[in-house]
Amino acid sequence: MSSKVIKGGTVVTADLTYKADVRIEGGVIVEIGPNLVGDEVLDAAGCYVMPGGIDPHVHLEMPFMGTYSADDFESGTRAGLAGGTTMVVDFCLPDPGQSLLDALKRWDNKSTRANADYSFHMAVTWWDKQVFEEMETVVREKGINTFKHFMAYKGALMVNDDEMFASFSRCAELGALPLVHAENGDIVASMQEKLMASGNNGPEAHAYSRPPEVEGEATNRAITIADMAGCPVYIVHTSCEQAHEAIRRARQKGMRVYGEPLIQHLLLDESEYSNPDWDHAAARVMSPPFRNKLHQDSLWAGLQAGSLSCVATDHCSFTIKQKRYGVGDFRKIPNGTGGLEDRMPLLWSYGVNTGRLTMNEFVAVTSTNIAKILNMYPKKGAIVVGADADIVVWDPKRTKTISAKTQQSPVEYNVFEGKEVTGLPRYTLTRGYVAIEEATVKTREGHGQFVSREPFQAVSKALSTWKELVAPRKVERTGIPASGV
Ligand SMILES: NC(=O)NCCC(=O)O
């Protein structure tokens, strides 16, 4: 079997920085140390050798708001690899009333074109006995240990509190982790109607209809429901201080609550919606919307302090034509933006190069924490012997200006257009295969494999043991007085 050696670089993991070569054989790391030899040498002089990025939140070819998101598993994973991301986790979305297992077949078909490894979260979009039962098959046989719940998108994907409580309780039994899109969907729907009735129909009204308070309230509620059900909870696209505050408080109380800010919310702000160009503003319509600088500071502080766990993209891109479905009614603008190709270079440039994050923290929030939270560490998210050789050889001196003209995605714009980045992949390897060599893209359609994830053992056991210990117990009494009747 032929081998590759990544030579002369500095290995950077979530907790260590050291000089070493890395030898790869059969798609996995087989040796780490000085002066290694192999059949092929990848020159890493002046570079950092890091676990490839993992994006825990993407929507590729997602059926949503009457259309499909524009990037599919081929272009989406190609974009990811170009920016140093070697694995994505997408969301399987059953239609209301549809079997979870039937929905999964559709996602299995779409993902055969992936250039990089991937996994799925399963969404709970409706609730009855069939969903309850199929959840077990999803966890035990299909290798999916995470279930997504939308508290927004009323009349479409949204689930109510009783459905969430039932589903979270089932997650607790199965050793699964619930994920939540936390916005109060009832309030958003009312606000949207009021705004439309008062003539506010432009993309800026999307942001007016979803203020930080509705996200903070829903985040608190999701955390409370998880606490009652006895399971951990993962809050996706945490965008504001109110939601971060709820997560921080819960963690201080000892709860296993994970918060996931997006690169978009860290770097882009609400002024984008005031742009006089309708297409510019609509292109940035996503949920939750972009916030102000104070919220951005809160998210950066959370990553530094550890109250927020990882950085994702929620990559869900739509063409200008698709965004224009909402001309005259902002409620019909498909929600979502891209970011897969740019997350790693942007977080490095605005995080590590500014001193907000250390290199090790960068690895933690883009890869290792995610692999641990989703239960696939150290197969993914690690530079250790035996781990998959999903590696990015990172050149901290390479620069570019982000532009839609040079991106992998077929979409005509990029919400980060014009931003300069310093820090880019020299090589991106997916299970040992060099898919990216500087600006040369050598991705292989169909190379990506599904990553099966086992149920959580440790956290589930700890939480159920504690729940049992503190469960309400009948007080046994002697000498009960006779009824007063
Ligand atoms: N975030 C967004 O606007 N679109 C994708 C679907 C979701 O994650 O809510």
Ligand SMILES: [Zn+2]
């Ligand atoms: Zn969402």
Ligand SMILES: [Zn+2]
């Ligand atoms: Zn999403």
